[in-house]
Amino acid sequence: MITHRLLAGSALAALALxxxxxxxxxxxxxxxxxxxxxxxxxxMLDQFPSIDPQLIEETxxxxxxxxxxxxxxxxxxxxxxREGVAEAWSSEDNxxxxxxxREDARWSNGDPVTAQDFVFAWQRAADPxxxxxxxxxxxxxxxxxxxAVIAGEAEPSELGVRAxxxxxxxxxxxxxxxxxxxxxxxxxxxxxxQPTIEAHSAAWTNPDxxxxxxxxxxxxxxxxxxxxxGQNPEYWGAEDVIITEITGYVxxxxxxxxxRFQAGEFDMMDDLPAGSYPRLEAEMxxxxxSVPRLCSYYxxxxxxxxxxxxxxxxxxxxxxxxxxxxxxxxxxxLKAGQAPAYSFTHWATADFELPEIEYSLWSQEERMEKxxxxxxxxxxxxxxxxxxxLIYNTSENHKQIATVISQMWRPLGVTTKLSNFxxxxxxxxxxxxxxxxxxxxxxxxxxxxxxxxxxxxxxxxNNDGKYSNPExxxxxxxxxxxxxxxxTYSQVEQxxxxxxxxxxxxxxxxxxxxxxxxxxWPTENVENNWYVxxxxxxxxx
Amino acid sequence: MSVxxxxxxxxxxxxxxxxxxxxxxxxxxxxxxxxxxxRGVPPAVLANLQAQYGLDQPFHMQIWRYIVALxxxxxxxxxxxxxDQDVNSLxxxxxxxxxxxxxxxxxxxxxxxGALGILAAVRHNTWLDYLAVGISIGAQVLPNxxxxxxxxxxxxxxxGWLPGxxxxxxxxxxxxxxVIALSTSYMASxxxxxxxxxxxxxxxxxxxxxxxxxxxxxxxxxRHALKPALLPVISYLGPAFVGMITGSVVIxxxxxxxxxxxxxxxxxxxxxxxxxxxxxxxxxxLTIFFNLLVDVLYAWIDPKIRY
Numbered sequence: 001m002i003t004h005r006l007l008a009g010s011a012l013a014a015l016a017l018x019x020x021x022x023x024x025x026x027x028x029x030x031x032x033x034x035x036x037x038x039x040x041x042x043x044m045l046d047q048f049p050s051i052d053p054q055l056i057e058e059t060x061x062x063x064x065x066x067x068x069x070x071x072x073x074x075x076x077x078x079x080x081x082r083e084g085v086a087e088a089w090s091s092e093d094n095x096x097x098x099x100x101x102r103e104d105a106r107w108s109n110g111d112p113v114t115a116q117d118f119v120f121a122w123q124r125a126a127d128p129x130x131x132x133x134x135x136x137x138x139x140x141x142x143x144x145x146x147x148a149v150i151a152g153e154a155e156p157s158e159l160g161v162r163a164x165x166x167x168x169x170x171x172x173x174x175x176x177x178x179x180x181x182x183x184x185x186x187x188x189x190x191x192x193x194q195p196t197i198e199a200h201s202a203a204w205t206n207p208d209x210x211x212x213x214x215x216x217x218x219x220x221x222x223x224x225x226x227x228x229x230g231q232n233p234e235y236w237g238a239e240d241v242i243i244t245e246i247t248g249y250v251x252x253x254x255x256x257x258x259x260r261f262q263a264g265e266f267d268m269m270d271d272l273p274a275g276s277y278p279r280l281e282a283e284m285x286x287x288x289x290s291v292p293r294l295c296s297y298y299x300x301x302x303x304x305x306x307x308x309x310x311x312x313x314x315x316x317x318x319x320x321x322x323x324x325x326x327x328x329x330x331x332x333x334l335k336a337g338q339a340p341a342y343s344f345t346h347w348a349t350a351d352f353e354l355p356e357i358e359y360s361l362w363s364q365e366e367r368m369e370k371x372x373x374x375x376x377x378x379x380x381x382x383x384x385x386x387x388x389x390l391i392y393n394t395s396e397n398h399k400q401i402a403t404v405i406s407q408m409w410r411p412l413g414v415t416t417k418l419s420n421f422x423x424x425x426x427x428x429x430x431x432x433x434x435x436x437x438x439x440x441x442x443x444x445x446x447x448x449x450x451x452x453x454x455x456x457x458x459x460x461x462n463n464d465g466k467y468s469n470p471e472x473x474x475x476x477x478x479x480x481x482x483x484x485x486x487x488t489y490s491q492v493e494q495x496x497x498x499x500x501x502x503x504x505x506x507x508x509x510x511x512x513x514x515x516x517x518x519x520x521w522p523t524e525n526v527e528n529n530w531y532v533x534x535x536x537x538x539x540x541x
Numbered sequence: 542m543s544v545x546x547x548x549x550x551x552x553x554x555x556x557x558x559x560x561x562x563x564x565x566x567x568x569x570x571x572x573x574x575x576x577x578x579x580r581g582v583p584p585a586v587l588a589n590l591q592a593q594y595g596l597d598q599p600f601h602m603q604i605w606r607y608i609v610a611l612x613x614x615x616x617x618x619x620x621x622x623x624x625d626q627d628v629n630s631l632x633x634x635x636x637x638x639x640x641x642x643x644x645x646x647x648x649x650x651x652x653x654x655g656a657l658g659i660l661a662a663v664r665h666n667t668w669l670d671y672l673a674v675g676i677s678i679g680a681q682v683l684p685n686x687x688x689x690x691x692x693x694x695x696x697x698x699x700x701g702w703l704p705g706x707x708x709x710x711x712x713x714x715x716x717x718x719x720v721i722a723l724s725t726s727y728m729a730s731x732x733x734x735x736x737x738x739x740x741x742x743x744x745x746x747x748x749x750x751x752x753x754x755x756x757x758x759x760x761x762x763x764r765h766a767l768k769p770a771l772l773p774v775i776s777y778l779g780p781a782f783v784g785m786i787t788g789s790v791v792i793x794x795x796x797x798x799x800x801x802x803x804x805x806x807x808x809x810x811x812x813x814x815x816x817x818x819x820x821x822x823x824x825x826x827l828t829i830f831f832n833l834l835v836d837v838l839y840a841w842i843d844p845k846i847r848y
Contacts, residue, residue, distance in 0.1 A: 135582075152585040206625070253794050256706065
């Protein structure tokens with residue numbers, strides 16, 4: 001009897017502690033036992049140039065922005081859309097979009113997050129006075145007058161975004177865009193706190209000044225060393241956030257970072273040392289991961305006047321592409337789960353139906369045979385050889401791939417001069433078409449095929465090969481207003497393959513190591529967007 | 542003496558000016574721009590960026606403005622890449638870190654290296670000499686970019702004694718590995734120089750006289766041999782000290798200390814004109830200053846030298 005009473009008593013006592021005490025022991029949904037230590041540490045490749053959402057232009061800052069700020073919409077672990085500051089969104093015609101903001105969204109200083117905050121931030125992104133290197137993203141989203149504002153021909157206030165009332169944001173687009181909501185996930189469109197920016201100007205992102213509206217707030221940082229974020233108690237979903245503290249360590253050297261990861265100093269790192277993945281996967285299968293990542297690796301072919309004249313002939317480009325044995329590159333050079341590419345758009349892009357590109361179905365022998373024939377037809381070959389300048393930005397992987405491919409081209413009578421440049425020089429050389437072939441890669445800015453295909457339209461600023469086909473331009477322009485543009489995208493891919501506009505090589509994977517006690521990591525998010533508010537640490541067995 | 546010091550300081554001004562102009566020219570001669578990005582910056586935005594940083598001005602105006610701001614307000618200008626920071630604040634955050642591990646490395650290198658070299662010379666051709674020479678040659682041929690990963694593998698991964706990087710405001714656990722990695726090769730050089738010069742001094746006539754007088758070995762070495770033997774060491778210490786306190790790319794990159802060393806490479810690669818200039822000027826000024834200090838010390842140690 002006494003035992004029973006005691007048991008009942010302790011159960012009551014436990015109940016009296018309330019749900020919070022229970023929540024610390026087990027996960028509220030899955031019931032997994034949680035670790036007492038709910039901090040998350042990860043490695044950052046480099047010091048981020050900025051954490052101001054409208055000024056960020058690279059991934060390290062982007063990851064931080066997703067913890068510190070929250071846009072209209074965010075993503076679930078599988079990359080699908082989920083409400084953020086907006087709890088509802090709708091459009092009759094895909095051209096005027098209305099977002100209804102949640103009532104309980106708060107800035108870290110307690111101010112409500114209003115529609116006006118988004119208007120301010122979006123105007124700020126487009127305003128040439130802000131000098132945002134991502135201003136083009138506002139233009140890409142088709143918001144009315146974006147191009148004019150960015151060019152300084154219209155006032156920022158003329159941008160097609162309006163606060164109807166405190167909780168209603170209305171966005172007007174120059175033309176219908178069915179995937180506009182996806183685009184609002186991007187950090188450029190995250191809200192920023194006007195009074196803070198006005199009070200502190202560039203220094204507003206200092207730990208002492210910053211006001212943010214995400215699940216976490218900036219607590220401390222040291223340049224080139226670390227950044228620490230703590231929970232934001234004002235965050236509307238704070239109750240469901242389990243990880244209490246995030247620390248990012250700047251570690252430039254990948255090998256050094258891996259050693260420290262293995263010593264247990266942090267929980268996650270990507271950008272693994274070149275060639276290390278197969279070993280890691282073999283030694284630590286529950287730690288090493290390889291998941292699709294929305295980037296494509298390809299060779300840009302200079303089809304402008306400044307390139308080798310042979311490259312203006314589609315037959316020569318096609319022959320070059322056929323000679324590349326992609327399987328050798330993915331299976332013997334990279335060895336980390338990458339997929340051979342015959343299309344520009346990454347195979348894992350949302351809703352994208354990978355078209356059956358004819359040459360992807362042939363054997364490599366067949367391709368090589370056709371390549372020789374095409375080359376001969378075009379009047380080139382071992383008796384009339386071509387010498388091409390192949391440029392790449394300095395990296396061991398790029399060098400290996402370039403070396404392998406230049407060997408593959410030899411039978412065609414094509415010799416290559418390989419030149420590597422560090423990034424800034426390489427960008428300038430590629431942007432000015434001072435090359436024949438240039439190693440390139442493109443990562444999707446949003447999860448939709450047009451983020452890739454737009455690049456090969458005539459007027460696109462990043463079309464460094466100067467490929468131009470009016471049919472592609474027309475189809476891409478039309479696709480914007482279609483309710484289902486996917487068949488058009490497939491059609492465009494077919495044209496690109498026929499013209500061999502670029503030489504696709506492989507589709508990226510994201511390779512990373514993750515401590516196995518960290519759960520709910522968004523491995524299915526092909527944009528590699530992760531939100532720490534959704535992850536948690538289980539107790540080690 | 543004070544006239545000499547004043548003269549040297551006055552000469553430093555044109556030297557620094559030449560350094561500034563030269564670096565400026567080299568920087569602008571390099572292709573690329575701090576604002577180049579793969580996504581292509583819209584022209585109006587680029588124009589604004591350039592105006593914001595004064596890059597729209599003619600070249601001579603840019604140098605002039607830079608020098609005026611530097612001289613009148615001691616302002617190194619903005620960073621072109623870290624848009625939330627200016628160069629003064631980057632140096633203010635990074636330099637104390639570098640100074641700390643540089644200072645400790647210097648101390649370790651001088652004490653250990655000096656002791657090793659002198660010991661080897663005094664016990665010439667004994668096992669102690671061979672050991673000391675062996676250690677210093679070993680340390681010399683082991684570059685710090687090899688030593689640093691070995692240290693982290695050993696002390697962090699295998700033994701688990703020390704953190705593999707970070708700084709955390711300079712807590713001792715975080716300082717040890719950077720100091721070992723940075724000081725080792727300097728220590729080796731100091732040991733070799735000290736040994737060679739001590740050997741030379743010990744064979745000189747006045748030491749033989751001192752010994753003949755019947756002075757104890759300790760007194761001969763400490764009173765008579767040490768000071769002259771240290772002269773070549775000191776001429777090496779000036780540049781070595783500057784090298785250590787201005788940081789090392791390798792140490793900063795391998796140990797994520799947050800020091801200013803890594804800006805050398807990063808600012809050049811990023812075309813961060815502001816940081817590149819700031820670091821170059823800082824390094825230049827420190828080099829000039831410590832070279833002067835070494836010359837003054839020389840005069841103090843060696844009575845034969847007079848300015």
